[in-house]
Amino acid sequence: MASGKSGTAFEPRGSTGAVRRPNARRGNLARLIGEIKRKRHGYTLLAPYFILFFTFTAFPVLMAFALSFTSFNVLEPPKWVGWENYANLFVKDEVFLTAVKNTLLFAAVTGPISYVACFFLAWLINELSPGIRSVVTLLFYAPSISGNVYLIWQVAFSGDSFGYVNAFLMKWGFAMEPIQWLQDPKYMLPIIMVVQLWLSLGTAFLAFIAGLQGLDATLVEAGAIDGIRNRWQELWFITLPSLRPMLMFGAVMQITASFAVADVATNLVGFPSPQYAGHTIVTHLNDFGAIRFEMGYASSVAAVLFAMMLGTNLVVQKLLRKVGE
Incomplete structure (x- = not known):
């Protein structure tokens, strides 16, 4: 019985993912950071375009979607009206x-x-x-x-x-x-x-x-x-x-x-x-x-x-x- 309890108490739970999941996430994050470091020159060249694209294309689209749930006449702050x-x-x-x-x-x-x-x-x-x-x-x-x-x-x-x-x-x-x-x-x-x-x-x-x-x-x-x-x-x-x-x-x-x-x-x-x-x-x-x-x-x-x-x-x-x- 003691050996059974001991086996149960110290049984690794990696097969269920309850213990290893945080480690897996840290591993994925580390791989992502390493990939970014290896390709940093390419990301650096893409950065100006990405900034311009986000500022003048993606951000206005997101803002328009957010404003669509408000009443906004430009002169006064937006008022939330939902749908x-x-x-x-x-x-x-x-x-x-x-x-x-x-x-x-x-x-x-x-x-x-x-x-x-x-x-x-x-x-x-x-x-x-x-x-x-x-x-x-x-x-x-x-x-x-x-x-x-x-x-x-x-x-x-x-x-x-x-x-x-x-x-x-x-x-x-x-x-x-x-x-x-x-x-x-x-x-x-x-x-x-x-x-x-x-x-x-x-x-x-x-x-x-x-x-x-x-x-x-x-x-x-x-x-x-x-x-x-x-x-x-x-x-x-x-x-x-x-x-x-x-x-x-x-x-x-x-x-x-x-x-x-x-x-x-x-x-x-x-x-x-x-x-x-x-x-x-x-x-x-x-x-x-x-x-x-x-x-x-x-x-x-x-x-x-x-x-x-x-x-x-x-x-x-x-x-x-x-x-x-």
Whole structure:
């Protein structure tokens, strides 16, 4: 009995983790510190970027999320209101629900179309000779950096008979009188979509061009040996898997552009637009943040938009992982 008690009293309990767990934690901490010391030069080089990123990107996002639970008018200290802002958004704010519907419809149409168009245009342009390719790339990219781009579309869809679209329709008998394209709610959102698609060949388009030009030609030769017989198989099994980083970057850029649309709507149909037909989440955010200075409520709008964009990006990432399978 004594020996049994002695064995029980001095039996090591490491198998259960009750005694060794603190030691394991100290060991993990020591390994982490040692890893940091070994790679201190790399962390030192990353430190300026990390500080800037945290100060001007991560910290404002965290602050906006915190302010979304307050009532804050900039002049007075924030007052905690809990989930009241979010409740008002989805229960009382009918304009916000209209903005959500317009934004989701806009993103569902322009996001995929602009993304696919950017890639296939880049793929086709990459087949041209270097000189012609540079000129064509500039022509497609120019609208995204043009300063007076909205003036062109305002003239084209002008509501009088001098507008290009109205003049064409009236000349050929398709319309008897001018159509108020930018004032009629049933035409506003489609026109905004068209203009946004025209402007969508921006950074993602250039990223695809750069990725295609840097594609390893030996992969194509190896694919031909392994049974690749046409350009579509080459595209799916070689080109797209090789361009996954560019595809992800382009997806993030196009999703951001489609959800964050505001300037196009404001410049074409005004703010606020008739019957809020061109109202988006970002214009709603600008209304409460930059005009009314209800920063707590505006932060809740921003938090909802951030959640929508984050969820869409996660779904797209899962889809892109299946490319080439």
